[in-house]
Amino acid sequence: MARLISLVIGAGFVFVLALALFFTAKDAIQNPAAETAEHEFHEHPRDAHLSSAGLVGKFDRAQLQRGLKVFQEVCAACHSLKYVSFRDFEHLGYSEGQVKALAQAWPIEQPTVNEETGEAATRKNVPSDRVPSPYPNEVAARAANNNALPPDLSLMTKARHDGGNYVYSLLTGYRAQPAALLAKFPDAKTPPGLHYNPYFPNLNLAMPAPLTSDGQVTFDDGTKSTVDQMAKDVAAFLTWTAEPNLESRHAAGVAAIIFLVIFVFLTWGAYQNVWRNVKH
Known part of the structure; x- marks a missing residue:
């Protein structure tokens, strides 16, 4: 009897779930979500071709040093690490x-x-200090940035999908709103105080373009500091801050794959040796 009751309850539960799925799908088909500017004009990040990308990627130390300088001279005015x-x-x-x-x-x-x-008061930094915030607290940060809070960038490339490419694309993606967007979505005009950027989820963000012209930072190694180069370098640097052990993780992964390949061949050889005299 108890088993029959359990089956009835289970069948009822499955039936209710099936009904919910059916009516949800029916509503989605009959009443599709309205098109939005964010959905149609948001762009996926462009590939920055960072040396750390891929299964065996490694950091370019010269690029990381250049990225640190970009952060120090440009980003540190608003962001912390x-x-x-x-x-x-x-x-x-x-x-x-x-x-x-x-x-x-x-x-x-x-x-x-x-x-x-x-x-x-304030004092000079020492090596054991964390990279400080330019603001004493969140209230001061919002007051200085039109009520927008500049995020800490330590883990930004881990917090965003395709983080390194996202940072690079965002920094080089500022532009005027396309006429096609305003023609189709006249109410989507960028509000005063915000800036259009198709790589930002809602297309408009409070941060103005931080990299505005070539030569904004002078690199010690003589690399030409174009806007594109500075964006790539700081994206590489923030990839490192978010995952400084990336190289060792990649090395461990490669070693594990090699071990598994060798183990498979050893297992196959042992199988052949043990069963070589057994007739099928």
Whole structure:
């Protein structure tokens, strides 16, 4: 009896789910969602061809150093890297002394308290410090950016789909709204204070284009600093901040694949050896 009741309850549950699926599909067919500007004009990120991409990708240390300089001179005015310490930059090829000098020359100093007066103060950065935010708190950050909060960029390329390519595309994607968009969606005009960018999910974002002209940053290695080059370099740098162990992870993955291939051949050989005298 208990088994019969269980079957009836289970059948009823399946029937209700089937009805829900049917009516949901029917409603979606009869009343399709209205087309939106975001759906039609949003573009997928372009390929930045970063050296870290792919199954065996590796970081280009020279590119990471250039990306750090772009972040330092352009992005650090609004964004922080709260999960990155200055001493982590030694992994980019800098010596201990260079990291110390870099920390002290950073445009944003560390917040502290004056021991004599108890008032807020700042001090030079040291290698053990995290890369500081340019704002003391979220309220100050919003007040300085038309109520938009500049996000921390430490993990940005992990937080966005196709992160490195997304950052590169976003930084080079600012443009005027296409006439076709305004003709089809006249209410989708970019509001005052926002900026059109087809790589941003809702097409409009508060951040103005940070990379505005070639030569905005001077690279130490002599690389020509075009807008496209600066965008690629800072995208590569933010890929590193989000996953500094990417190279070792790739190496471990390749080693695991090689081991599995060898193990398969050894297993096949053992099988052939054990069963070689057995007639089928």
